[in-house]
Amino acid sequence: MSLTGAYDPANIFARILKGEIPAVKVWEDDDVLAFMDVFPQSEGHVLVISKTSRARNLLEVEPEVLATLAAATQRTARAVAKALSPEGFSIMQFNGEAGGQTVFHLHFHIIPRWADRPLKGHGHAPMADADVLRSLAERIAAALD
Template sequence: MTLIAPYDPDNIFARILRGEIPSVKVWEDDHVLAFMDVFPQSEGHVLVVSKTSTARTLLDIEPDVLARLIAATQRTARAVCKALDPEGFQIMQFNGEAGGQTVFHLHFHIIPRWADRPMKGHGHAPMADAETLRALAGRIAAALD
């Protein structure tokens, strides 16, 4: 896919937002959904998506929606750090297939990091156990400010 293409309303995140596919939610409001990545690159890997925008990439998103989305990413990252006490974390956001994007609904990855734990590759990690994800989501949600 190129950077310029129409939004696909049947992408997996759009289907999650419509409730057609289950997700393990960390938190949500009227504008944002934060949920566990089912193919986590690290323990506690969370995705943050807009519930109101159909932007595919950073180039498409409305500035006010982006501001809300990045604030939600920061809030969620704080909770991830408080709940899991990683030694560091990464915020990732991919644009276009050549840029590593695999789901064409703008989203941010929050990936906790520890020096002694290798990170799995983007799009190459095995599927996580749903109960493990629910437990992690509960810990992160409890740490939200």
């Protein structure tokens, strides 16, 4: 998919927001959902999405929604750092298929990093065990400010 086009209301994140597909939630409010990536590139990989916008990418998002997502990403990253004590973390956001985007609903990745643990490829990591994801989500949620 290119950088332009119509929003697909059947994309996996839209379906998660509608309750059609389960997700391991870290936290949510009226505007944002933070949940565990089921194909994590690293232990504790969290996704942050808007619950109110139908933006497919950074070019389409409303400025006020982007500000809300940025604050939510920062809040979640702080909790990930506190809960998991990584040596660093990456914040990733992909735009368009050529840019690495695989789900066309704007989202931010928070990926904890350790020097001695290789990062799994985006879109190529194996599916994680749901119990492991739930445990990590609970630890991260407990560390939220």
